[in-house]
Amino acid sequence: MTSPTPAILPERGLADRLTALFWRHPRLLLAVLLTPPLLWLGVVYLGSLFALLLQSFYSIDEFSGVVKEEFTLKTYAELFRAQNLDIIIRTLVMSAAVTIGCALIAFPIAYYAARFARGKWKAVFYLGVMLPLWSSYLVKVYAWKLILAKEGIITWAAEGVGLSMILNAILAIPGIGGNSLSTSPLGTFIVFVYVWLPYMILPMQAALERVPTSMLEASADLGASRAQTFRTVILPLAMPGVIAGSIFTFSLTMGDYIIPQIVGTSARFIGLAVYQLQGTAGNIPLAAAFAVVPIVIMLIYLTIAKRKGAFDAL
């Protein structure tokens, strides 16, 4: 008679010994899993953010152009010069306008996709939003350069239906108009809205999909008209989604420097200022200080959004 096999199998090698070790000390496995990614993100990313902060407290010697590595608030004070303050305000106004524009165009799409689209149409709407979201950013901007050009499709279409007068009247408005759509602030606005629109649609749709149908029925039972239900039930429940979307549209507009460079006037935005200061001007401390501005604004924005419960919709 052979002896019965023991209930606990013998260890067959290093792999088994490690398995037993992880079983006895789950924290050890956690540490092994987390160390490489945290080292990467901690060193490369947080380290870099820290370097950015450090640089912003340095200053540049005005005569030699050499970075002086001693702490000073001088560089931050430079942000409050009239021309730099202009850049910050222009960026904030554009970001706010783009956010509102995106919200207005996104709402019907998100509402339809969440409430009415079924089966095949659901997939069409999903892919229809996701593909533009992921497809090449530069190609999208480039497409708009073609569309808005003076000899491009919009001018052609306006001439075709006899609306050139209106187009020219819009372009003549000081502040938003310009020589052609591709060299006007209005053009910059349109491209921003186009490029960030999917970022607004997705969280809005997620929030709207969570509105229970029973609530709409209850609202109707209590005698509310469609408009009343929309205003007092749907809209407040969609608000966290709108705020979540606005975080993306606001933050992305504030940091972008490609779009104002390709479509628009030569007026600078924060992103463009950062890029030019670190490149041709070689003033890394001021560039870093400029880059801190969006971080601070976003932190304030996120704190407010968190109070409004926007993160449940992400």
Next chain:
Amino acid sequence: MHSDRASLGLKIAAVGGLLFLHLPILLIFLYAFTTEDKSYQFPPPGLTTQWFGVAWNREDIWPPLYLSLWVATIATFLAMILGTLVSAAMARTAFFGREQISLLIILPIALPGVITGMSLRSAFSIMDIPFSTWTIILGHATFCIVIVYNNAVARFRRLSGGILEASADLGANSFQTFRYVLLPNLGTALLAGGMLAFALSFDEVIVTTFTAGQQSTLPIWMLQELVRPRQRPVTNVVAIVVFLATFVPILIAYYLTRGGSETAGAGK
């Protein structure tokens, strides 16, 4: 009963919005065939296929294309390893600092690219690191981690913990469980995450301009052509190539994860 039909106005606004998202991209395809090479004239005065040949023979396009492919491949590879590790740690266990780590992972895409780029640029400048292919890869891998993480963690959540225990009960060690149980279940989610990371890296321009120095990836080449155009139709051809190089992986990622609760790509 609350009305379950959309009003005509809503339908028009919704479909109009979708068209607004798609029509501009189609225009790029038309412009690649135009005979006019000095301006963006519409409608094109004539159609030709010669620009594809011209683009093929332009020697300044190939090195940026190879660099972009190389960078995207390595960055995706790194992001897949790091993203899988962190999602495995985050999926099952609750531990101190979990919230902070999840914030740390999404930060690189939550903050505008110009901040990520400028941060890396500051760090390279302080530490005297010269620009190289690896400085580009460093930046790309950082923001690609979250893409892989998002896909993998959603799949982990759906996976029942029971099958891992069953595997252990049947005598498999952790590595065998990973190889024979976990990996087949995670496979499509990881592949989808990798596809999206590749598309994102191949197309990235904002962070890259801060970490590339004098090198040029394909998007940087395109950006230079946009600022100072030389042969516009050639740029159109390259735009189509870039578009397809991102479009195809996205579609594959969608089909890989379709039907699950976690269809890929909902969060960029």
